[in-house]
Amino acid sequence: MTLFYLTTGLLAGVLSGMFGIGGGLIIVPALVFFAKMTQRTAVGTSLGALLLPVGALGVYAYWRAGDVNLKAAAWIAVGMFLGAYGGATFAQVVSESSLKRVFAVLLVLVAGRLWMTS
DSSP: HHHHHHHHHHHHHHHHHHHOIIIIIIIHHHHTTSOOOOOHHHHHHHHHIIOOOIIIIHHHHHHTTTTOOOOHHHHHHHHHHHHHHHHHHHHSSSSSHHHHHHHHHHHHHHHHHHHHHH
16 A cells, blocks of 8 residues: 555645645545545545645644544655656646646546546
């Protein structure tokens, strides 16, 4: 699972660098669908990965309730740290219209998956 968490963080970091997204759109669905975490634990773990300073109080509330996987959050954070640089660097050489189109496709795919599984 460590490789999965690291890869999830890397993907979220790349997409964060390219589109300004990551936690709610990439990490949470990945943890729910593939790591089989509950929605609460996935959200708490995502916040743990984004902890400083973004989700400190939110992750504290989830942690108190036992809904944070700290190991997963730490590996995701490492992946995001590395991936954000790669994504931001790549976004500089891709056309604005290509970025918009890829982002639109990503949103449709995620929305469709959520719709079909809810």
